[in-house]
Amino acid sequence: MSSSDSSTSAGPRLLGPADVRSLAAALGVRPTKQRGQNFVIDPNTVRRIVRAADLSAGETVLEVGPGLGSLTLALLAAGHPVTAVEIDPLLAQALPSTIATYAPEQASELTVVEADAMDVTPAEIGAPTACVANLPYNVAVPVLLHLLKVSDSLRHGLVMVQSEVADRLAAPPGSRTYGVPSAKAAWYAEVRRAGPIGRNVFWPAPNVDSGLVAFERRDPPQTPASREEVFAVIEAAFSQRRKTIRSALTRWMPDRARLDEVFAATGIDPQLRGEMLGITEFAALAGAGRTQ
Template identity: 55%
Template sequence: MASTLLGPAEIRDLADLLGIQPTKKLGQNFVHDANTVRRIVTASRVTEGTSVVEIGPGLGSLTLGLLERGAVVTAVEIDKRLAEQLPETVRLLQPGAELTLIVDDAMRVVSLPTEPTHLVANLPYNISVPVLLHFLEHFPSLTRGLVMVQAEVGQRLAADPGSKVYGSPSIKAAWYGEWSTAGLVSRQVFWPVPNVDSILVAYDRREPKGTEPERVATFELVDAAFQQRRKMLRQSLSSVFGSSGEASDTIEAAGLKATSRGEELTVDDFLAIARVRLAAAGS
């Protein structure tokens, strides 16, 4: 069974074959441990026939693990050399597995030939939050996911209001669903070994908090609040409302204290402020 996945020797051989030196620019750290791959696949709750989208499959470690489980995988890869090799790797190790490959920048992908229900990926550290939010925005069919990200980023995604790591990513992620950490991943299972720890983060999607205009308005408030996170909301949101007085009136009309700080508010709190603002603009 182990021969259907990639080990350290296979990873190195593939990289040599393609002339690839993993780059920090693309956040390339390849998983070479089959047990870790199977652990990720199990935690993702993917089963036979599950439609999965994978972002940045790289040399195919996680792709093969998903296919081994019987998933139907659509993979998005920006590196053309990696993209050209991946179908061949799958053909050799798991002939007959269902893989669709999209060669593009994940941040530009707004449609897919399938309607995936699961997102499972080892996300590049440098773009993990933007690409994750991009896919959640554009693919409402995604109801469940498991991503491996830098530990600090993962803890931020799953953070609750009031914690030291709670911030803009925490609130924007909460718009789409429930988030939780699902275990640390050793640095030693990657090649090259990264200088940061990794963590698994799981999410379960729920019904949208509001409309698309409400999401845009809410996210604008969140960005403003956390650009000056130490300031009170009436000050940090004054750039959005035009003055601290207008900000105070709107915040209080939403049932919140203008002296609060962004790190104390939930996504529902920010949505309440956005709705008061939108109602005033439409009246």
């Protein structure tokens, strides 16, 4: 950026295609499939994501996989402190410099955590109340579930994922795409699709479509069972998707007589398939199984 650039007076300058490629070239970075990296090169897209996230004024945002900083800059430009979790050491170390160049007045509002988002702890990320991120596509579901598990402060968020994954996360019971990700996400939050994202806003352009998923934290269902016990029922229910819920749950509870007692106690039809049950029913089964 030249010394005559007006970033300081005009506020943060967002990254366009030339900026992204220039930054990547300077760092010797090439996006890798291994880490699910696709850098956003369209300023209008990151502005749209920040608007759609429906953030409160000054709300602290957790961003996972900031990459070269496209979405980070848009969040800072909208007045939000950002805690960015980046697994790539080179990108993590370069991000503060990029922000200092493109958004000098907001540089102090950025905290970079060099870590794997699959293992990140509350001590590392603090207490952000929102998550806005372009999640690495190959680990999007486990990363989102881990963040919801370890960070009680996260109340809502908007994440960009592969379109097929967005469908799975937001699917209601009974739909074709409803499965383990849908049910586990429903334990933590109300999840919905929040719009499509075109392929041409990325570098490199992925060979899959992308989508936005919004979530709003809610209390889990009332049950004496733990989250882990409920999730064990979910996993068993979908391990044999074409079977009835009673047949599928025999690997969770091999004692069939006791399993029948669980169904009787909950009033859930054992002839249904697992895909017809919502998180409340899974929680009820786990709770009844625990107390039988």
